[in-house]
Amino acid sequence: MNKAAIEVVDVKRSFKSVKKEEGWKGTMKLLFNPDYIVHDALKGINFTIPQGEFTGLIGANGAGKTTLLKILSGLIPASSGSARVLGYDPFKRELAFRKSISIVMGQKAQLWWDLPAIEAFDLLRAIYQIDKDTYKKRVDELTTLLDVTKLLNTQIRRLSLGERMKMEVIGAIIHLPKVIFLDEPTIGLDVLASQKLREFLKRHNQKEGATIILTSHNMDDISELCKRILLIKEGSVLFDGDPHTLTNSDECLLKVKLGTEPSTEELSGVVGIVATAIIKDEEDPTTYLMNVTRSRVAEYFQKLLTKYSVADIGIQEPSLERVIQRIYQQ
Amino acid sequence: MSTTAISNPAGSSKLAWQVEWRFAAIRNGMRDALAYRGDFIINFLSSALVPVAIQLILWYSIFTASGKTEFAGMTYPELLAYTWTSLLFSQIRGGNYDFDLIEMIRTGNLSTYLVRPVGVVAFTFFRGFGEKLATTGLCFLLGIIAIYFTQYHIHHFIMGMMMALLGNVIAYLFSSTLSASAFYWENAFAVLMVKNMFVSLFSGELIPLSIVPEQYAWVWKSTPFYLFVYGPTQVALGKWDTQIWANNMLIGFAWLTVFWITLEASWRYSIKRYQGLGG
Structure with a gap:
C-alpha cells in the first residue's frame, strides 16, 4: 500500500448558529437574548487515503461532505479529532501545504470573471512559481486535452458553463498539486462536457499520481472514476470501500x-x-x-x-x- | 509521480517569488480595471465631476453672498485650484477592495484565496492596487496637462502623488482591519460606510481642512486621513514645502506600521471564525 496522503481520525465538527423565531417577538429576542442551535455536521469521521487514490465522497445534501473537504483543505478547523494531509495539519495552512493542494468548487468561480483565462493562468504561474517554459507546455497540453485552446483569450464570463468549468479545472491543477479536492465539478454540465471532464480527470490521476477526493451527486462520475467511495450520512461514514461491492x-x-x-x-x-x-x-x-x-x-x-x-x-x-x-x- | 508539484527555477529565490507574484497581481488588477475602458472612464468622471460641481457651486455662492475675497485664508482661485487638485487625489485614495473582502467573507468566496500560497489580504490589496494604478495613471496625466497651463510645479505634483499612494496603502490597511468584523457580523458593510463618512470628512475631500478652526485642528491631525487628499493637495499646490512633506511622509509610514500590525492581528485571530459558507 502507498504511503497515506490523507489521514482522518475521529474528526468532529459542529456549527453554532442563531435561532430566529417568527415575528416581532422573535426579532426582539434575537437582538437582546438570542438562542443558539448547535448542528453537528461531522460526528467522528475516520479514514485513510493512500497517495494516488481517486476517492468518491458521496451523500445527500447536508450530509457533511463539503464540511469535510473544507477541513481537509484548511479552510476551517475540526472541532475535535485529527486531520493530516500530506503530513500537514491543514488548518495551520503552511506555505508548503498550500502549494501542494488544490480545490475546485463547482458552485464557486475561482477565475476572474472579466479577464480571459490566459491572464488568470499567468497570475497562477507567478503565484505557484512555475517557470515560463514549463507553464507554456502545461497550458498547451491541458487546454488541448480539454479542447479549450481556442478559448484561452475569451473572457471567462463569455464562456459556457462547461467551458468555464474546464478552465477552472486547468487553473486548479496547473501547478500539479499532490492532493486535489473536487467539490461537484460536473454540476450543471451536459453529458458531453461531463464525460470529457471525467476522462481528463482519470488521465490526470493516472499520469500525475495525484490523490483526488471527488464529491458529486452524479453517480456516473463516481462509478467511472472512483475505486473507493466514502458514503456519508448525517455526519458519519456509512460505507467505505469499492463501489462495485455495493452493486455486485x-x-x-x-x-x-x-x-x-x-x-x-x-x-x-x-x-x-x-x-x-x-x-x-x-x-x-x-x-x-x-x-x-x-x-x-x-x-x-x-x-x-x-x-x-x-x-x-x-x-x-x-x-x-x-x-x-x-x-x-x- | 512524473513531476514535482512546484517547479523551482534555478536562481529563483524566495524574495524573487514574493516580488513576482505581487507584480503579477498588480498587473492582473490593472487589466481587470481596463477590461471595460468605457466603464472605467464613465466611473472616473461620474465619481469625480459630481462632487466637484457641487463644491464649485458652493464656493461660488459663499464668495458671492459674503462679498469677501478670502475665506479661511484662501482666495476664490485658490479654492478652485484646491477643488480640482483634490479631485485627482481623491480618485487615488481607497477603492472598493475593503468591501470586496467583506463580501468574500460573507459569501464564502474567501475560500478561493485561502487555499492559495499567498496572503489573502496582501493579494487582494495588490490586485486592488493594480486597479487603482490605472486610475492613478489617468490622474497623473490630467495633472501634468493642468500643470502645463498653470504656474504649479511638476515635482510638487509628483511628491503629492507619492503621498496619495502612501495614503492609499494606509487606507487599505485600515479598511481591511475593519473588514475582519465580517467574521463576527454578517452585515459588516455598515462599519465601512461609517468609516467612509469619516474619511470623506477628515481627508479633505469635501472641504479643505484649513477651514477647520485652529482649536479643532487636532481632530483631523490625529487621524491619518488627511494624508489621503488634503496633504497631497497642499504639497501639489506648493503650500507644504519639502520638509513638511517629508515629516508627513514619516508620519504616514508610522501609521502604516500601526495598521499593518492591527491588520495582521485582527485577521490572524478572526479567521478562526470563518465558516466558508455557500456550498
Whole structure:
C-alpha cells in the first residue's frame, strides 16, 4: 500500500448558529437574548487515503461532505479529532501545504470573471512559481486535452458553463498539486462536457499520481472514476470501500410487465416483499420494478404467475445511484 | 509521480517569488480595471465631476453672498485650484477592495484565496492596487496637462502623488482591519460606510481642512486621513514645502506600521471564525 496522503481520525465538527423565531417577538429576542442551535455536521469521521487514490465522497445534501473537504483543505478547523494531509495539519495552512493542494468548487468561480483565462493562468504561474517554459507546455497540453485552446483569450464570463468549468479545472491543477479536492465539478454540465471532464480527470490521476477526493451527486462520475467511495450520512461514514461491492451484491431489479395494474401494496402482499421495494413505472402503469434477492427470483416469478398474467419479465443490475438511494432510505 | 508539484527555477529565490507574484497581481488588477475602458472612464468622471460641481457651486455662492475675497485664508482661485487638485487625489485614495473582502467573507468566496500560497489580504490589496494604478495613471496625466497651463510645479505634483499612494496603502490597511468584523457580523458593510463618512470628512475631500478652526485642528491631525487628499493637495499646490512633506511622509509610514500590525492581528485571530459558507 502507498504511503497515506490523507489521514482522518475521529474528526468532529459542529456549527453554532442563531435561532430566529417568527415575528416581532422573535426579532426582539434575537437582538437582546438570542438562542443558539448547535448542528453537528461531522460526528467522528475516520479514514485513510493512500497517495494516488481517486476517492468518491458521496451523500445527500447536508450530509457533511463539503464540511469535510473544507477541513481537509484548511479552510476551517475540526472541532475535535485529527486531520493530516500530506503530513500537514491543514488548518495551520503552511506555505508548503498550500502549494501542494488544490480545490475546485463547482458552485464557486475561482477565475476572474472579466479577464480571459490566459491572464488568470499567468497570475497562477507567478503565484505557484512555475517557470515560463514549463507553464507554456502545461497550458498547451491541458487546454488541448480539454479542447479549450481556442478559448484561452475569451473572457471567462463569455464562456459556457462547461467551458468555464474546464478552465477552472486547468487553473486548479496547473501547478500539479499532490492532493486535489473536487467539490461537484460536473454540476450543471451536459453529458458531453461531463464525460470529457471525467476522462481528463482519470488521465490526470493516472499520469500525475495525484490523490483526488471527488464529491458529486452524479453517480456516473463516481462509478467511472472512483475505486473507493466514502458514503456519508448525517455526519458519519456509512460505507467505505469499492463501489462495485455495493452493486455486485445478491440484489437485483426484477422488471415485470403485467396484464393488469395492481397497486404496489397488493403486489407486495402477493410476492412477499415490502411495498417500498416496488416501483410502478410512471410511463407504463402495468410495468413494475422490484428490488429482490437474486437467488429468489424464480420463487417470486411463480408467485406472480399464480395471481397475474405476466406479459414480460427481465432482470436488471441495480445502478449505484439506486443502491445508494436505498441505503439512504434505510 | 512524473513531476514535482512546484517547479523551482534555478536562481529563483524566495524574495524573487514574493516580488513576482505581487507584480503579477498588480498587473492582473490593472487589466481587470481596463477590461471595460468605457466603464472605467464613465466611473472616473461620474465619481469625480459630481462632487466637484457641487463644491464649485458652493464656493461660488459663499464668495458671492459674503462679498469677501478670502475665506479661511484662501482666495476664490485658490479654492478652485484646491477643488480640482483634490479631485485627482481623491480618485487615488481607497477603492472598493475593503468591501470586496467583506463580501468574500460573507459569501464564502474567501475560500478561493485561502487555499492559495499567498496572503489573502496582501493579494487582494495588490490586485486592488493594480486597479487603482490605472486610475492613478489617468490622474497623473490630467495633472501634468493642468500643470502645463498653470504656474504649479511638476515635482510638487509628483511628491503629492507619492503621498496619495502612501495614503492609499494606509487606507487599505485600515479598511481591511475593519473588514475582519465580517467574521463576527454578517452585515459588516455598515462599519465601512461609517468609516467612509469619516474619511470623506477628515481627508479633505469635501472641504479643505484649513477651514477647520485652529482649536479643532487636532481632530483631523490625529487621524491619518488627511494624508489621503488634503496633504497631497497642499504639497501639489506648493503650500507644504519639502520638509513638511517629508515629516508627513514619516508620519504616514508610522501609521502604516500601526495598521499593518492591527491588520495582521485582527485577521490572524478572526479567521478562526470563518465558516466558508455557500456550498
